Structure formats: C-alpha cells, structure tokens
Amino acid sequence: MLTNRIKALFSGLLILSLATISPVTLAEAETLQPEDGQGGTAREIVGKLEMLHYNKQKVGDDMSAELWEEYIDALDPTRSYFLASDISEFREWQDDLDDQLRTGEVEAGFEIYNRYRLRVTDRLNNILSQLDKGLPPFDFTRDESLVLDREEAEWPGSISAADELWRKRLKSSVLNLRLTGKEDEEIRDLLVRRYQGQLKRINQQTSDDVFELYMNSLTRLYDPHSNYLSPRSLENFNMSMSLSLEGIGAVLQMEEEYTKVARLVAGGPADRTGKIKPNDKIVAVGQGEDGEMVDVVGWRLDDVVDLIRGSAGTFVRLETIPTGGDGSHRTILIKRSKVKLEDQAAKKAIFEFSDGEKNYRVGVINLPTFYIDFEAYRRRDPNYKSTTRDVARLLDELKQENVDGIILDLRNNGGGSLQEATMLTDLFIDQGPVVQIRHANEQISRHNRSRSRAMYRGPLMVLINRLSASASEIFAGAIQDYNRGIVVGNQSFGKGTVQTMAPLKQGQLKITQSKFYRVSGDSTQHAGVTPDIAMPQLIDAESVGESAYDTALPWDRIHAVPHAKYFNLKQMLPGLIAKHNERTAADPDFIYLREQFRFESERADRKFVSLNEQSRKDERERINEELLIMENRRRTAKGLEPYATFEELEESESDSTAAIGGPVEIKLEDDPILNEAGYIMSDFIGLTEKTAKAPPQVANF
Structure with missing residues (x-):
C-alpha cells in the first residue's frame, strides 16, 4: 500500500x-x-x-x-x-x-x-x-x-x-x-x-x-496526515509543538529499518550545520563530543528521538548516510538548542543586478517559517513578534534604501500560521480574498482576506521549492493568482489539508477536516504551486512531497472568487523565460545542478546492490570520480582551481560549513538559484518600467 x-x-x-x-x-x-x-x-x-x-x-x-x-x-x-x-x-x-x-x-x-x-x-x-x-x-x-x-x-x-x-x-x-x-x-x-x-x-x-x-x-x-496518538505519542506530539522543545530541529520518520530525516526546522541547529538534508539516514547517535556512538538501525522512532533530544547547550553526534552519495557514512556534531523565534525571523539583504541595460537594487527577504509569538499576542504585548510585523518593518527599510524590486524567499518554508500567511499577503495586495477553505460539511469559508491597501506595490518575486508547504503555498498561490508577482523555483510540497485534534477516551485522533483552495479555485493539495519560471530540481519529488503518499487526498478545484489582476504576466513571462533559459544554458552552476540531480536520481532508482566487495569498491570509485569530474568541470568553467582528488573535494565541503552552525545569512556566492532569481527580477523590473501598468481589474468568472 x-x-x-x-x-x-x-x-x-x-x-x-x-x-x-x-x-x-x-x-x-x-x-x-x-x-x-x-x-x-x-x-x-x-x-x-x-x-x-x-x-x-x-x-x-x-x-x-x-x-x-x-x-x-x-x-x-x-x-x-x-x-x-x-x-x-x-x-x-x-x-x-x-x-x-x-x-x-x-x-x-x-x-x-x-x-x-x-x-x-x-x-x-x-x-x-x-x-x-x-x-x-x-x-x-x-x-x-x-x-x-x-x-x-x-x-x-x-x-x-x-x-x-x-x-x-x-x-x-x-x-x-x-x-x-x-x-x-x-x-x-x-x-x-x-x-x-x-x-x-x-x-x-x-x-x-x-x-x-x-x-x-x-x-x-x-490520508497520510490523520493519525491515532496513544497517550505516549500524544505526549511526544505536544512536546514537538512546544517552543520549549530542545533538540536539533529535525522532523524524523521511519523508512524500513532506518530513521530518516523528513525535513529540517528552518533556523534550527541541524539546519545551521549545512550538512544534513532531507532523506539522509541516521545510523548511530553519540552523546557529547566524544561519547560512544550507539547504533540505532532498527530502533523505534520515538526511541531514536529520545536519544537525540537533550538539553540546550549540550552536544550530540549523528552518524548519517547522506542521500544520493556512495553509501559512505558521515559524522556530524550538533549543539542542541531551543528553536527560538529569532532564529526563524525574517532577514533581508540588498544585491545589485543588471538586465543588460541598467543596474537595479534588489531586496531579498528570507522567510524560514510563518511564525507568531502566540503567548505575547494573547497577553496583548504591543511588541509581539510575528512574520507580518517583521516583514513590514523590513519592507519599510528596503523602501528607504531605494530598492527597485523585492524577492521573498520561501524555499524550505514548511508553513506555520494561516493567520500570518493571510496578513503577509495583505502587505502586497489591496482588499480581497486570500484563500478558500472547504470543510468536511462542504461549506466554504472565505474569511481569510486582505483588508487594507498594499504596503508595497512594486515588482515582486516569490521563490519556492519542493519543501515550501502549507502556508507558503497559500501565500505563493495568492500572489500568482492575483498576477501580483512572479513565482520562481520548483513545484511546492502540496500540503493543502487542515488537521484538528479529536479527543478519545484513550489518546487523541488527529484528523483531516478541511482543504485549502486558491482564489482561482485550484486546490493546493497534492499538486502544490507550479512556478511561473522553473529552476533546476534539487529534491526528488517522487520521494518528498504530498504526491509521494499513496493515500494523499487528490487535487481538485472549486469555483473561483472574484479577485484583482495586477501585472500583465501573460505578456511578460515568455520574454522572461527566454532570457532565463539563454542565461542558464551555459551557466556552470546550473549545468552542475542538473547533472547532480540526474546522477542522484539514477542511483536512487537502483533495484539491486552487489554483494561482491571489489565490485562495491569499484562502484564507489566510479561514483567519487564522477562527482569529482562534475565539480571540477564547474570550477574550471568559473575560473577556479580544480581539486586534485575526491578527498580534497570532501575536505573543502567539510570546511565550508561550521560543525555547530551559526546564524543563517543571505549569500549569493553559494546560492546560484537566488543569484539567477536576482537576474530574473532585474529583467522583470525593466519590463515593468517599459510597460504602462493598468490599474487592477476584477476578473470575470
């Protein structure tokens, strides 16, 4: 099944x-x-x-x-x-x-x-x-x-x-x-x-x-999101939802005998190492910087979680089998900590790009999750922290710094508060519906609306990937349906359902009762949000995402609701896509990303594994050689010194990320996707300056 x-x-x-x-x-x-x-x-x-x-x-x-x-x-x-x-x-x-x-x-x-x-x-x-x-x-x-x-x-x-x-x-x-x-x-x-x-x-x-x-x-x-929670599992679930949870900031699940990383909590300790990815398998756990590694192959999931969880400030070591690699193991040192709101807070940066005729200042806002400090909000603290308040402040700063356009980076943003997704949309569109919610009784709610004039009305891009889910998809879908900005990246996760907790005599039942729909009438369930301009795929959609579940609820649609249209993207997109394709066709980083994904996909499709030791060693040598060739081809094309050996490549990758991790920064040099997004945005800004924009018109349905 x-x-x-x-x-x-x-x-x-x-x-x-x-x-x-x-x-x-x-x-x-x-x-x-x-x-x-x-x-x-x-x-x-x-x-x-x-x-x-x-x-x-x-x-x-x-x-x-x-x-x-x-x-x-x-x-x-x-x-x-x-x-x-x-x-x-x-x-x-x-x-x-x-x-x-x-x-x-x-x-x-x-x-x-x-x-x-x-x-x-x-x-x-x-x-x-x-x-x-x-x-x-x-x-x-x-x-x-x-x-x-x-x-x-x-x-x-x-x-x-x-x-x-x-x-x-x-x-x-x-x-x-x-x-x-x-x-x-x-x-x-x-x-x-x-x-x-x-x-x-x-x-x-x-x-x-x-x-x-x-x-x-x-x-x-x-459906895959409805679960019975025994009293013990309910306790663990409540701990995972609490801000007091201390650990590494990773969601784990079972895959046969292995504990697998399902996703990383943005801004959490594991995410900050840069060394752990979704689908990596955990084979051993060690306490402290030099404690004995305990083999966890075949362990219960909650027992593995108990071993990894610990007090803030202490260390844990994970021995993993990286996804898409040659099967070799990697040991990662992580300092446990609370996942704090400030670690997940929106951040900004400004970069300069050119469309070939003119230079533009592009503001980038990185948003790891849709957060709100509910405790401060409930006690009416006027300075409570939330996604919308932080982004509004950053928008004001970026406008004062005279940016020409803004990229909102929602890559790896697994969602969060629906209220915040709605209010964030309100910063970019005038009054209008943001999302429709159909309930089990077939009633449709349209109460989640933008209720004020847009704070920012300039060129906008939303950057998404396969790990952008739930609230991220609501925001990106609304921006796309309103033609308010362009959506760039990969097909999103497709988590378009809402769960509630139903009490039982023993434990509780987490049950799916509602489904999200965009203002266009399309569900975000299963299909997610399809970008206007696609970037190279970095995550296997067959193993990660809602469509990977056999019992996921299907995509469908309901009636659209009237909503405004802003930019004439139908006219602009063909030119933007053509320039993007021309720019990336020979780009060394994009060639490398495509080659790497194709290489990893071919290995993931293997049906058999050899039990001949020399064959396995030869296979590992071929894998390492191919990885070295791909990386050196990229480096040579960029004018960088190639690596002499695969070991030198591994050492450089190890040195490039901190063992414990630090604050997440917005950088271009190690992020070819964001870099290309900046050039797409400069093209977009140039088109908006040349094209007279008509006032928003209500679409007819």
Missing part, C-alpha cells in the same frame, strides 16, 4: 534483523493481548473517521481488505519476516476487519502482530547465536546481489527460501560495515549490540504500541 520511502511518522515499529528460522511454535513465544478500553477506542476512531474526516469514507468491506494489506505492510514492508503460509493463514480476516472494528474487536490485529513478534524474536535469537561464534565465513568475491526494493516481492515460500534471503541480508550488513573501514571483530561487536538492542525493544513492546500501529494502519487509508 504505502511506499517504503514514506512510511507514516508513527509507524516506528519496523525491526530489521538477520537469522535463520527455527521451528518455534507460537505457544513458546510471549504474546500481547488487547487491554480494557481499546475496543471502545477502536469504535470511537471508526465513528469519528466516518463522521468527521474530510472525504466521508465508510469503513466497509473494501476498506477491510485495504486495512489488512496496510497493516501487514506496516509490520513487514520488506516481506522478509512473514512466510507465505503466515499470509495465507491471515487471509481469513481479510474481509472481516471492518465488522470487527465496529464491534470493538481488535484481536485479529494482535494475533497478526504476535506472529510477527515471534518471527522477529526467533530471527534475532538465531543471529545472536551465530555471532557468538564469530562472523559467518562469507565469500565476498562471489558475484551475487541483494534486491533493494521488496515491496512487491513474493513472501518466502519456505524456510529455506527465507534462510537464503536473510543470508544475503546479513552479508550485506557485514559488507556495508567493512566498506566503512571496520575490522571483523568490530563489525561482530557492533552487530551483536544492534541485535541485542532490537531484541530488547521488541520485548518491550506493549499492548498500547500494537493498538496504535493497528489503528494508524486504518487512519492512513483516509
């Missing part, structure tokens, strides 16, 4: 281990049973989903089959633990789960889980027995490979077939560690600690954990 790349945030129970199967009976394994109240909570969840969720889907026979598949997939996404005979046995429940949940019966979910727990426990015990005797005598000169994506693979049909699969998995784990430079004894010790930890955690699973996993397999069928 759900792709392996994007397992939901609370499916943190995926345990990977490697062993042979011994014929243990179910009676020999400890089992978990439903607790009092869980049946009633299950009935509550079904009722609230059917009554309150936006898409009004009924829990019926069709959904029963989908739930059965989703739950098994959540437990064993690589189809490596269960046998085909297990799956055949479970099919007796395939069409009955809906009826069971309506009557509060959750026993089927527990029986399936207990079989999974047996298989995992048996695997771990056997592999630990093997490792007691040392590493198995693998032949790393043999030409064989391991399938990377088993989402559609057949379940092992026999014990011997499962043994062969796990032999390759264990061999792959050993080879991966050998390639990091570890010796056999060190590898054995690390794997023993890894599997002992996994065995301990699988034995610590509680009835609440099983129930939460089962219920979230149901909620994900409605």
Whole structure:
C-alpha cells in the first residue's frame, strides 16, 4: 500500500534483523493481548473517521481488505519476516476487519502482530547465536546481489527460501560495515549490540504500541496526515509543538529499518550545520563530543528521538548516510538548542543586478517559517513578534534604501500560521480574498482576506521549492493568482489539508477536516504551486512531497472568487523565460545542478546492490570520480582551481560549513538559484518600467 520511502511518522515499529528460522511454535513465544478500553477506542476512531474526516469514507468491506494489506505492510514492508503460509493463514480476516472494528474487536490485529513478534524474536535469537561464534565465513568475491526494493516481492515460500534471503541480508550488513573501514571483530561487536538492542525493544513492546500501529494502519487509508496518538505519542506530539522543545530541529520518520530525516526546522541547529538534508539516514547517535556512538538501525522512532533530544547547550553526534552519495557514512556534531523565534525571523539583504541595460537594487527577504509569538499576542504585548510585523518593518527599510524590486524567499518554508500567511499577503495586495477553505460539511469559508491597501506595490518575486508547504503555498498561490508577482523555483510540497485534534477516551485522533483552495479555485493539495519560471530540481519529488503518499487526498478545484489582476504576466513571462533559459544554458552552476540531480536520481532508482566487495569498491570509485569530474568541470568553467582528488573535494565541503552552525545569512556566492532569481527580477523590473501598468481589474468568472 504505502511506499517504503514514506512510511507514516508513527509507524516506528519496523525491526530489521538477520537469522535463520527455527521451528518455534507460537505457544513458546510471549504474546500481547488487547487491554480494557481499546475496543471502545477502536469504535470511537471508526465513528469519528466516518463522521468527521474530510472525504466521508465508510469503513466497509473494501476498506477491510485495504486495512489488512496496510497493516501487514506496516509490520513487514520488506516481506522478509512473514512466510507465505503466515499470509495465507491471515487471509481469513481479510474481509472481516471492518465488522470487527465496529464491534470493538481488535484481536485479529494482535494475533497478526504476535506472529510477527515471534518471527522477529526467533530471527534475532538465531543471529545472536551465530555471532557468538564469530562472523559467518562469507565469500565476498562471489558475484551475487541483494534486491533493494521488496515491496512487491513474493513472501518466502519456505524456510529455506527465507534462510537464503536473510543470508544475503546479513552479508550485506557485514559488507556495508567493512566498506566503512571496520575490522571483523568490530563489525561482530557492533552487530551483536544492534541485535541485542532490537531484541530488547521488541520485548518491550506493549499492548498500547500494537493498538496504535493497528489503528494508524486504518487512519492512513483516509490520508497520510490523520493519525491515532496513544497517550505516549500524544505526549511526544505536544512536546514537538512546544517552543520549549530542545533538540536539533529535525522532523524524523521511519523508512524500513532506518530513521530518516523528513525535513529540517528552518533556523534550527541541524539546519545551521549545512550538512544534513532531507532523506539522509541516521545510523548511530553519540552523546557529547566524544561519547560512544550507539547504533540505532532498527530502533523505534520515538526511541531514536529520545536519544537525540537533550538539553540546550549540550552536544550530540549523528552518524548519517547522506542521500544520493556512495553509501559512505558521515559524522556530524550538533549543539542542541531551543528553536527560538529569532532564529526563524525574517532577514533581508540588498544585491545589485543588471538586465543588460541598467543596474537595479534588489531586496531579498528570507522567510524560514510563518511564525507568531502566540503567548505575547494573547497577553496583548504591543511588541509581539510575528512574520507580518517583521516583514513590514523590513519592507519599510528596503523602501528607504531605494530598492527597485523585492524577492521573498520561501524555499524550505514548511508553513506555520494561516493567520500570518493571510496578513503577509495583505502587505502586497489591496482588499480581497486570500484563500478558500472547504470543510468536511462542504461549506466554504472565505474569511481569510486582505483588508487594507498594499504596503508595497512594486515588482515582486516569490521563490519556492519542493519543501515550501502549507502556508507558503497559500501565500505563493495568492500572489500568482492575483498576477501580483512572479513565482520562481520548483513545484511546492502540496500540503493543502487542515488537521484538528479529536479527543478519545484513550489518546487523541488527529484528523483531516478541511482543504485549502486558491482564489482561482485550484486546490493546493497534492499538486502544490507550479512556478511561473522553473529552476533546476534539487529534491526528488517522487520521494518528498504530498504526491509521494499513496493515500494523499487528490487535487481538485472549486469555483473561483472574484479577485484583482495586477501585472500583465501573460505578456511578460515568455520574454522572461527566454532570457532565463539563454542565461542558464551555459551557466556552470546550473549545468552542475542538473547533472547532480540526474546522477542522484539514477542511483536512487537502483533495484539491486552487489554483494561482491571489489565490485562495491569499484562502484564507489566510479561514483567519487564522477562527482569529482562534475565539480571540477564547474570550477574550471568559473575560473577556479580544480581539486586534485575526491578527498580534497570532501575536505573543502567539510570546511565550508561550521560543525555547530551559526546564524543563517543571505549569500549569493553559494546560492546560484537566488543569484539567477536576482537576474530574473532585474529583467522583470525593466519590463515593468517599459510597460504602462493598468490599474487592477476584477476578473470575470
């Protein structure tokens, strides 16, 4: 059902281990049973989903089959633990789960889980027995490979077939560690600690954990943002929403046995290092500047979060596998801190660009998130901090400094306050609607409006990328629909839904109840905002973004609402695009960005990984050589000294970012996207000076 790349945030129970199967009976394994109240909570969840969720889907026979598949997939996404005979046995429940949940019966979910727990426990015990005797005598000169994506693979049909699969998995784990430079004894010790930890955690699973996993397999069928939160998960959720949360400022999720970086909190400690990117995998965590690295492969998500979280001012080290790299590991030192409003506050800079005829001063406002100090706002502090107030101040300063145009940089801005998105739009347009919200009862709200005359009326650009989401998409969509400015960058995330919390007897239900629509009538859901002028893609849209979720609500449209039109962009855009294409066709930085994305995409599409050590070393050499060639081609074209070796390139990248990080600054020299955006803006300013702008006219619908 759900792709392996994007397992939901609370499916943190995926345990990977490697062993042979011994014929243990179910009676020999400890089992978990439903607790009092869980049946009633299950009935509550079904009722609230059917009554309150936006898409009004009924829990019926069709959904029963989908739930059965989703739950098994959540437990064993690589189809490596269960046998085909297990799956055949479970099919007796395939069409009955809906009826069971309506009557509060959750026993089927527990029986399936207990079989999974047996298989995992048996695997771990056997592999630990093997490792007691040392590493198995693998032949790393043999030409064989391991399938990377088993989402559609057949379940092992026999014990011997499962043994062969796990032999390759264990061999792959050993080879991966050998390639990091570890010796056999060190590898054995690390794997023993890894599997002992996994065995301990699988034995610590509680009835609440099983129930939460089962219920979230149901909620994900409605959409990826609806979740059941057990009392423990609710506590973690509330902590993550609190300004007092101390850590590294990263949103994490599970991908098979790995903890993966889903996104970075703008201005947070991890973001400021410049060394962590979405889709990077975390394989180990160490406390302090020299504490022991703890292997976290196969850990529960919340246990990894607990290990990373800590008091402000302390250090944590993360060992990661960077996305798109050669599989080598990188260790990053991060100083934990609170993510403060001032770290995420809007910042400005002024740069000079030319359209070939005239020089223009372009103001850039970087906006990492849509923030507001709710506590100060509630106590009526006249100096409360917010996005709109800060941007208004910066606009006033930029106008006094005689800028000719303004770029509002919303790249990596994951959203925030809807109120602030609306009020920010008010700074750039006159009175009019900003966003439409359709609720589960099909009523449409248009209360989010611009209510005053625009503070800034000059040329405007909004810069977005794949990580611009939610409130960012509302603002960018409004600017685009009003023809108020040009939108440049990449297709945005596509998060166009609104969730609310519904209380339950045990825990709470986060449920999608509304959907955003632009004034043009287009939804921001799934499709996001498409830029007027596209920049090179830097993030894989197939693995990051709303459209990457199998159960994401679809894009649709409703009636447009009357709104003004400002610039005649239909007339201007062809010329702007032509000059942009001409300028970037031979630009060394843009050539490099396109090559790099194509190279990483090809590696991400791999179906197999070799288990031959020399082949893997040769592959790494080819990867490093290609990366060095691409970078040196860029440097030579720019008149820079090429690197002699890949190691020299790595060292320069390490030196270019601080290990701990500092304040985010707006720079052009390391940001070819922003640099080109400045030239597009200078062309835009030149056109507006040559073209008489008619007053805004209300569009006819």
